[in-house]
Amino acid sequence: MAVDLAPDPVVADLTKRTAAFVRDVVVPVEERHGGVVPNDDVRVELQRAAKQAGVFAPHVSRELGGHGLDMCGRAAVFEEAGYSLLGPLALNIAAPDEGNAHLLEAIATPEQRRGYLAPLASGEIRSCFAMTEPAPGAGSDPSALSTRATRVQGGWRIDGRKWFITGAEGAAFAICMARTSGEPGSPGGATMFLIDADNPGMKIVRHIDTLDESLYGGHVELLFEECVVPDEAVLGSVDEGFRYAQVRLGPARMTHCMRWLGIARRAAGIAVDRAVTRQAFGSRLAELGMIQQMIADNEIDIAASRALILRACWELDQGNSANQSTAIAKTFCAEAIWRVVDRSLQICGSLGISGDILLSRYLREVRPFRIYDGPSETHRWAIARRTVRHHEQPRSGDGLRSAAH
Incomplete structure (x- = not known):
């Protein structure tokens, strides 16, 4: 069976426009405010600009003014939005609003959709x-x-x-x-x-x-x-809250990974820019073997994270629970993204830990992701339990176990 990794043309176009919007509009605001939104006026202005650029709310349905992307479609767009700490807020896909919109679209009553989901999707409220x-x-x-x-x-x-x-x-x-x-x-x-x-x-x-x-x-x-x-x-229904939480948590973990992957790419790019311009020990940093290894390892972590995200998103789009694949992706991405930002800061040396560039801010922002949405240790415990349970299942007639975890 052929595997087609080419993005949908509509998604590819939105991804390209999102990347341009974030770099041209959002990044200057981020750099001006040190990666932190100082007040609601800035949020409102960024979201107004995103609407004018036609990149606002890629996650919600067209009925609610969004682009109606599925999980695989969101992956590339959210990654580009995450290239800036303020990009997700500008597109109205930041946590927790993005996950709450997903949940409300799935289970809210018509009255709740009008009173809560519609204004949330439009950015009128948080x-x-x-x-x-x-x-x-x-x-x-x-x-x-x-x-x-x-x-x-x-x-x-x-x-x-x-x-x-x-x-x-x-x-x-x-x-x-x-x-x-x-x-x-x-x-x-x-x-x-x-x-x-x-x-x-x-x-x-x-x-x-x-x-x-x-x-x-x-x-x-x-x-x-x-x-x-x-x-x-x-x-929803009384006593069904834990079941509904799964509607929100799996996709929300993946959208967290998508957004932080954008920051990892940003950090890696800053490091490469530094490596090709900084002279030390008679050559550019980029020509030193240890620096080359860090640059290569960053690229490997970014590519592997993207692949795991897409696999989990494909399962979610198929209507599967994707518990195992989302746990694997979340655990790997949280740790890989930290490694990328940490290596990038190391490459930049004293500049990296200064306030002159945003790498130290990125390092502080990505570290909690190894705890938020389930610590790595909790996910590893769950991954191992599912693996053991799968291993202990009776073999089918052809001698192969079911691939479903």
């Missing part, structure tokens, strides 16, 4: 996804969920504490995961709720000081205390 909790609550193990939703007249009362809720400052609403049955440790019993930011029962406790700073709206600790919502606030 959102957050409130699942992670301080220990011993939900983190790498979602079943530890302890935030509780209790039935009250006409709706639900939510009580609990969340933290590392990305983008919560200034978000118009939160998708909150709360336990509606069972106890912490139970495999089911979670429900998703749409909670408006002006609900008096949802309060910002603090902004968490973190290594990274580019994700807009920060990482926030939230308190839900007698937070009452109507029945219409339930997203």
Whole structure:
């Protein structure tokens, strides 16, 4: 069977236009502000420019004003957007809004689509996804969920504490995961709720000081205390929240990989520029064997990451769970992208750790990705469990095990 790696012409054109937009419009803004968006006016202006360039919202349906790309189509476009830390925000494909839009398109009611999805897709509002909790609550193990939703007249009362809720400052609403049955440790019993930011029962406790700073709206600790919502606030069905989370998490892990791969390419390009111009020990850095090895290893990590992303995206587009392929891709990419940025900084020497270029900012931004969306260790544990389970399956009549993990 032939394997066709040529991109769809429509996707190829959008990818090319996205690359030009990011380099010409977004990168100067990024460099001016050190990779961090200082206020919402900058976000709004970048998104207005993306709309004018025809590259805004590649992930949402055409009905909602987007380009309706599937996962494989998103891979190249998101990578080009990620060439700048501010590119995803400009295209409205930054976390957590991009993942929330994907989830809402999949399971929201018509009323919820009008009230939450449509303004989110247009960039009119932002959102957050409130699942992670301080220990011993939900983190790498979602079943530890302890935030509780209790039935009250006409709706639900939510009580609990969340933290590392990305983008919560200034978000118009939160998708909150709360336990509606069972106890912490139970495999089911979670429900998703749409909670408006002006609900008096949802309060910002603090902004968490973190290594990274580019994700807009920060990482926030939230308190839900007698937070009452109507029945219409339930997203999907009661007690099905963990199942719906899988709708969001697999694709969101891949789009994270796509965006950070763009930064890896940016870092590698900065390093090569330095290597071909910097003279040391009687030659250019690019002519020294150790530097050549680092440049080559960067190219290998970038190419391997892109291939793993595409494989996982193809499985997702086929309607498969892709649990194994997304875990493999996420683990490899998170570590490979770190290696690329780290090597690039090393090649640039003292310039790399200075504030004169953005490599030190990139290093701080990509390091947490080995923890966000599941630490590498958790993914390796899950990969190994699936592999062992697959190995132990009975052999089929032709002596071969099923290829499905």
